[in-house]
Amino acid sequence: MTDILVVGGGPIGCYTAYLLARAGLSVDILEEHHRIGKPDHCTGIVGKNLFTDFDVPESLIHNRIKEFKVYSPSGIELLLPAHIEVFALDRPSLDLYLATLAQGAGARLHLETCAKNISEDSGVVTVTANQKDNKRKIKFCSKVAVLATGALSKLPYQAGLGRSPDSLGSVQVEAEVKDLNGAEIFLGRDIAPGSFAYAVGLDEHTAKIGVISRGRSRQCFENLLEHPRLKPRIIDILTEPQARRMPLGHAPSTVKGHILSVGDAAGQVKSTTGGGLYYGLKCATLLAETIIDSGGPQGFSKTRLAGYEKKWKRHFGKEIFWGKMVRDIFSDINDDQLERLVSLLNSSELKNIVNNTADYDSHQRLIIKVLSVPGMKSLLWDMARESLNHKNIMKRLGQHLRKDTEEID
Ligand SMILES: Cc1cc2nc3c(=O)[nH]c(=O)nc-3n(C[C@H](O)[C@H](O)[C@H](O)COP(=O)(O)OP(=O)(O)OC[C@H]3O[C@@H](n4cnc5c(N)ncnc54)[C@H](O)[C@@H]3O)c2cc1C
Structure with a gap:
């Protein structure tokens, strides 16, 4: 034995x-x-901690991600600060x-x-x-x-x-690309309902392209390949699409x-x-x-x-709890609300919070700070007006925000 x-x-x-x-x-x-x-x-995106905390050599790194771009459903571009060291590794x-x-x-x-x-x-x-x-x-x-x-x-x-208790669907391929060096996030109900799609440059010529979505992952993936900001840069799809579930909670x-x-x-x-x-x-x-x-x-x-x-x-435990809370809050978000979310993230108040609080492997503090901003609260209450389920989530959010805000301050 x-x-x-x-x-x-x-x-x-x-x-x-x-x-x-x-x-x-x-x-x-x-x-x-x-x-x-x-x-x-x-996709193989990891923070610096993976190499310092475990026996993982830096020779496995494909690329350092220097730029994060987010595209709203209407194509508005948001450049996120890349002051944290983030890498694409050879998974x-x-x-x-x-x-x-x-x-x-x-x-x-x-x-x-x-x-x-x-x-x-x-x-x-x-x-x-x-x-x-x-x-x-x-x-x-x-x-x-x-x-x-x-x-x-x-x-x-x-x-x-x-x-x-919950999971999301995903589909991903490796593709030959041009002009795609950083990480790009695509938002919209046609591409990734309740979630996001992405393209991440591994080197000058290859990228991983995929969607994580609450449903219709295959269709969403086809829609992503047609996205006007992405399609002209895809030269060839190199691998079979891989479908997986991603656990939530x-x-x-x-x-x-x-x-x-x-x-x-x-x-x-x-x-x-x-x-x-x-x-x-x-x-x-x-x-x-x-x-x-x-x-x-x-x-x-x-x-x-x-x-x-x-x-x-x-x-x-708390990290997973707050991550799941964010997923629950935004699972039904529509495209107009996503536009509001992206312009909020573009505001100097939120950019400051992200600059001062973001940590690649620990999100609880950032989530609590961002959800406490008045403009964000007003967006969440507008979402709650449209759905009973969202009202219940907001109740839970209020209770936990009160408790955990004291803890992080
Ligand atoms: C689309 C997508 C993108 C992702 N991107 C990232 C990222 O950028 N960064 C990041 O940190 N994480 C990412 N992840 C998550 C990451 O891939 C997982 O967290 C990681 O693979 C977990 O490793 P694991 O060993 O627990 O499970 P797995 O990697 O799934 O390995 C489980 C293994 O068990 C084997 N197995 C299963 N059942 C049996 C059985 N009954 N008998 C024998 N063998 C069995 C499987 O074949 C497999 O080899 C991503 C996940 C997805 C779906």
């Missing part, structure tokens, strides 16, 4: 496996695909790098191995898996199992942990007995942008520390393992 079974060979599963194997535990990783890092669904290479680290530390990687069932009995976790296109069934037993299966897997449900529970979840499987994602690499790697670190501290001659203590949930929520 192995000490730790990690299900999911994405970046968060591999990093967890690396930390645990490095501490001398026996670790197996199960990955359903035949290679690590593909298919690539992620498939990050996954490969972390998988190699894990293997170098002694973890065993099982490719083409898809976990189908998980259960725990008398302190032993059993996972049954199909290998090599269902040609072979195999059983793994471990003292602890880590579910790092991403946003879509049923395993966290089966284990009694549950999944994020964390799972109801992330520990049950000796089974724990981490990364997208736990909903440890910034609901504002959908970025999950920094939160996921930080939670992987907290998870590995907890597992290592809970081990002893009697095996791994369930009471100590349960402490993982408190630890990661202390770091990210």
Whole structure:
């Protein structure tokens, strides 16, 4: 029986496996695909912290993003200050790098191995898996199992942990482009209802182009490709469109007995942008520390393992809450309201707040400051007049703003 079974060979599963194997535990990783890092669904935008806080080398950076432009539905352009260091990294290479680290530390990687069932009995976790296109069934037993299966897997449900309460759809491709160096955000109900679409330059000639939307993601993606500000700069689409779900909000529970979840499987994602690499790697670190501290001659203590949930929520619970609040507030926004939002963001008052408060990986403070500006409040109340659902959100917002404003001041 192995000490730790990690299900999911994405970046968060591999990093967890690396930390645990490095501490001398026996670790197996199960990955359903035949290679690590593909298919690539992620834009790979990260802040400086990813390179300073974890074992991630800067050689994986494609491009430093020097400019952020936002286009309102009518085409009004807003240039956001880029004083924060933001990078586009080579996401498939990050996954490969972390998988190699894990293997170098002694973890065993099982490719083409898809976990189908998980259960725990008398302190032993059993996972049954199909290998090599269902040609072979195999059983793994471990003292602890880590579910790092991403946003879509049923395993966290089966284990009694549950999944994020909400999610958005996304479609992304890599394209050959010209004159696209920074990051550009496109707003509008035809392109990304309740969310945004984007084009991010990876180098002089290539970009990732995609939509994140509440519905109709494929249609929205087709509309994005026709956008007058984007279409003339697309030379060729280089990859098949990748469709994914992006979790909004964390799972109801992330520990049950000796089974724990981490990364997208736990909903440890910034609901504002959908970025999950920094939160996921930080939670992987907290998870590995907890597992290592809970081990002893009697095996791994369930009471100590349960402490993982408190630890990661202390770091990210409020962040995820406020990100989800922003998503709820703006999920029904129409194009006129988006125009108002963009011109508010263009005002010197809001530009000052963004300049003084923005942090790439931590948004709670910025959100609270921005939502407290009178012009923003008046926009939100106008939105609330049009929808009962929005009135309820505004009630919740008022309660939490009062409480958390004191905390950040
Ligand atoms: C369109 C889009 C753009 C994004 N852009 C960014 C960005 O710019 N910056 C950022 O920080 N984040 C971004 N993210 C989020 C980021 O991609 C995720 O947070 C990150 O991939 C989470 O890593 P993970 O290891 O938890 O999950 P995943 O990367 O999804 O990896 C899970 C792995 O588990 C495997 N697996 C699943 N089920 C099983 C099973 N039953 N058996 C065996 N293997 C299994 C999968 O094959 C996969 O390899 C984006 C997400 C989307 C959808």
